[in-house]
Amino acid sequence: xxxxxxxxxxxxxxxxxxxxxxxxxxxxxxxxxxxxxxxxxxxxxxxxxxxxxxxxxxxxxxxxxxxxxxxxxxxxxxxxxxxxxxxxxxxxxxxxxxxxxxxxxxxxxxxxxxxxxxxxxxxxxxxxxxxxxxxxxxxxxxxxxxxxxxxxxxxxxxxxxxxxxxxxxxxxxxxxxxxxxxxxxxxxxxxxxxxxxxxxxxxxxxxxxxxxxxxxxxxxxxxxxxxxxxxxxxxxxxxxxxxxxxxxxxxxxxxxxxxxxxxxxxxxxxxxxxxxxxxxxxxxxxxx
Amino acid sequence: xxxxxxxxxxxxxxxxxxxxxxxxxxxxxxxxxxxxxxxxxxxxxxxxxxxxxxxxxxxxxxxxxxxxxxxxxxxxxxxxxxxxxxxxxxxxxxxxxxxxxxxxxxxxxxxxxxxxxxxxxxxxxxxxxxxxxxxxxxxxxxxxxxxxxxxxx
Ligand SMILES: Cc1cc2nc3c(=O)[nH]c(=O)nc-3n(C[C@H](O)[C@H](O)[C@H](O)COP(=O)(O)OP(=O)(O)OC[C@H]3O[C@@H](n4cnc5c(N)ncnc54)[C@H](O)[C@@H]3O)c2cc1C
Ligand code: FES
Numbered sequence: 001x002x003x004x005x006x007x008x009x010x011x012x013x014x015x016x017x018x019x020x021x022x023x024x025x026x027x028x029x030x031x032x033x034x035x036x037x038x039x040x041x042x043x044x045x046x047x048x049x050x051x052x053x054x055x056x057x058x059x060x061x062x063x064x065x066x067x068x069x070x071x072x073x074x075x076x077x078x079x080x081x082x083x084x085x086x087x088x089x090x091x092x093x094x095x096x097x098x099x100x101x102x103x104x105x106x107x108x109x110x111x112x113x114x115x116x117x118x119x120x121x122x123x124x125x126x127x128x129x130x131x132x133x134x135x136x137x138x139x140x141x142x143x144x145x146x147x148x149x150x151x152x153x154x155x156x157x158x159x160x161x162x163x164x165x166x167x168x169x170x171x172x173x174x175x176x177x178x179x180x181x182x183x184x185x186x187x188x189x190x191x192x193x194x195x196x197x198x199x200x201x202x203x204x205x206x207x208x209x210x211x212x213x214x215x216x217x218x219x220x221x222x223x224x225x226x227x228x229x230x231x232x233x234x235x236x237x238x239x240x241x242x243x244x245x246x247x248x249x250x251x252x253x254x255x256x257x258x259x260x261x262x263x264x265x266x267x268x269x270x271x272x273x274x275x276x277x278x279x280x281x282x283x284x285x286x287x288x
Numbered sequence: 289x290x291x292x293x294x295x296x297x298x299x300x301x302x303x304x305x306x307x308x309x310x311x312x313x314x315x316x317x318x319x320x321x322x323x324x325x326x327x328x329x330x331x332x333x334x335x336x337x338x339x340x341x342x343x344x345x346x347x348x349x350x351x352x353x354x355x356x357x358x359x360x361x362x363x364x365x366x367x368x369x370x371x372x373x374x375x376x377x378x379x380x381x382x383x384x385x386x387x388x389x390x391x392x393x394x395x396x397x398x399x400x401x402x403x404x405x406x407x408x409x410x411x412x413x414x415x416x417x418x419x420x421x422x423x424x425x426x427x428x429x430x431x432x433x434x435x436x437x438x439x440x441x
Contacts, residue, residue: 130437194387195362201431223436
């Protein structure tokens with residue numbers, strides 16, 4: 001259960017290929033919230049780009065720069081690459097300004113995947129904060145597609161306000177299923193919201209899963225993940241069953257440049273998905 | 289009438305409490321129900337009750353002029369709500385509104401305070417549990433204040 005699926009080794013032999021961006025056309029671009037948007041990309045050569053849930057692509061906005069963005073689409077549809085991005089700086093802003101029909105360069109997929117195969121036969125809980133729902137979405141597609149292979153399936157999602165909730169229609173659809181528990185909480189609200197208010201960790205003590213037979217996947221800001229891990233441990237989830245997705249600045253995305261180093265680990269190659277067990281000595285270190 | 293003892297005895301908040309003490313609590317307990325939208329108390333009201341929520345959802349709000357009621361957090365089935373009954377001046381700090389139809393067991397604060405004065409062992413057990421509740425609420429509030437989903441995290 002401890003190992004994350006690492007496909008980078010397979011990719012290494014083609015590392016020349018992974019260093020050259022492949023042109024993709026923007027099929028659709030739509031706003032999700034005030035500062036996030038989703039693009040759907042198709043390869044200009046018409047080919048697929050197979051990926052595993054949890055992996056990311058390097059997106060190149062020509063003439064501006066290249067950034068790592070998780071794949072947030074359905075792994076069963078490798079002919080479309082879906083990316084949900086929050087505008088924070090130069091490249092994300094430039095990406096937001098593009099339109100359907102424009103081209104971007106794509107390298108990838110890179111990195112380790114969520115342990116969705118290993119989780120079969122167990123309860124699975126996904127805990128997302130803010131934009132962290134995007135990298136978890138491919139895992140959700142997979143789990144719902146293979147629903148009978150899992151015990152309880154639960155998504156706990158926290159955002160700042162109701163206006164910041166990502167994929168709101170999809171969350172409603174998922175929630176209406178009888179076999180997927182979805183709870184959304186916001187940090188603050190001004191009247192009108194009938195859901196939970198409070199940080200996402202407050203949902204963990206009452207979530208209906210069997211701690212000893214649960215795999216937990218968490219993605220969001222590091223502070224949120226730290227407190228999430230504590231709450232999961234308090235519930236009795238073994239540390240080795242807790243997975244986190246890390247972010248660091250990246251350049252090559254392929255384990256070559258050292259930009260993404262976190263102690264002895266390269267986030268692009270050994271991660272972004274790690275078992276908490278393998279990371280716990282680095283997780284709380286300020287200087288890393 | 290059905291006794292409230294089995295429910296209280298099984299509540300995680302009271303886990304490990306002596307049967308004798310649970311019985312004392314039952315003497316101060318009553319069943320209550322709040323309709324959707326109903327205000328249970330308002331900021332500044334005298335605080336003489338706390339609740340074991342059995343079903344539904346309650347929102348704690350602070351009213352801000354021009355903004356309306358800002359929900360600080362919500363509490364649902366299994367939660368315990370309210371600790372201002374415990375400490376003087378026994379006044380509410382928030383407004384509390386039922387988001388959905390809510391059923392709860394209310395504990396009378398005056399009654400319980402008297403019992404705690406008479407039986408310090410019970411008082412210690414109650415204080416210990418509320419200290420834990422306050423600590424987790426403080427942590428929750430600190431995380432909210434960090435604005436962890438904001439741009440700088
Ligand atoms: C493996 C991986 C997967 C990622 N997946 C996604 C995703 O699915 N969606 C998404 O929106 N972002 C994702 N990111 C983050 C994304 O790569 C950065 O937001 C992006 O590189 C910022 O580039 P920029 O040029 O727009 O901003 P910059 O000019 O590089 O930075 C502008 C400001 O934003 C801050 N900043 C930069 N990166 C981040 C960050 N990751 N989080 C918070 N603040 C940041 C900087 O400190 C700076 O203050 C991922 C990162 C990694 C490593
Ligand atoms: S980004 Fe170059 S080694 Fe990770």
